[in-house]
Amino acid sequence: MMKNVAFLSATVAMLILSGCSSKEPAIDATANGNGTSIGTNANANGTSGTDSNAVIAPITNANANDAAGSEASASDSQLASILFDYDKFNIREDMQASMAKNALLVKDKAVKLEGNCDEFGSDEYNYALGLKRANAVKSELVNAGANADSITMVSFGEGNPVCLEKTQECWAKNRRVDFKLP
Template identity: 75%
Template sequence: MMKKVAFISATVAMLVLSGCSSKEPAIDATANGTSTGTNANTAGSTTTATDANAVIAPITNANAADNTAGANNGVNGSDGQLISILFDYDKFDIRADMQDAMTKNALLVKGKSIKLEGNCDEFGSDEYNFALGLKRANAVKAALVNGGVSADAISMSSLGESNPVCLEKTQECWAKNRRVDFKLP
């Protein structure tokens, strides 16, 4: 009996400790000249009640039609104008460079039903990535609601790492997979 308890305890401890590491994967610097930075949009941002850990900058109407966020490669949605919101590694707060895209998307989806699909890179367990994808979708939903979109018109799902848009083993490619896509019914 004691052996069973010890075995079960050891198994549970291994499962708990085998979750996603908070350490970013090592990238060969000669293959890719980019580096990852920290998220700088926490100054002056607000936290919503949808998730106590989500940091969301409020949406403004300034530059709503301007697509200077560098995310024009992330255009999705049935009308081809909605822009995917990209995230940093292991983060679910909306980056400062995605604010213009959030503003544009909020204006485009007002009065419409929308589905948000959270996506992750290939790092971490399936369970962790599904949870992170949902947190990302929840952060985008909170930002849309702050921008005047009805919360009842927004549905969310997480695809985890199962829907990559890029399959190369580079930092740039992994960054494209850390996103929330907008889908119109």
């Protein structure tokens, strides 16, 4: 009888422990054929919708090093990153001048918007927030006359930091949308 209770307890413990999940998000790699999935996003006024140009990039070493390892063209260096407040996706007042300058530079060009976050929040939350930030920038570009079909968006979540220090200033640099020209 004692052996049966011990065996049953061990079996239940193994079942419970084996049922724990990891933090890794589920990503449908077949959605658009290149290992990224089409995402649902929310626009600047908080309503949600699906954007066929929006993708969520899983964290990989290739993604994290993509921006740092690629050579920036002269046009890329003229484009300023748009910074955001903690847990926000509306464009700040102090970023309006940079936004207007970027809108003039990319008005007639194809551009990729890369949404980024600091390290706080879950992976899923940060992917969604990065996409909301990119969508807010896209809305501003379209309002300034850019062609919506020439703008693609990707969210790196917290997977593409420009600063790794554990300070407020560093975290603020990671809450951004970067502009990339193909």
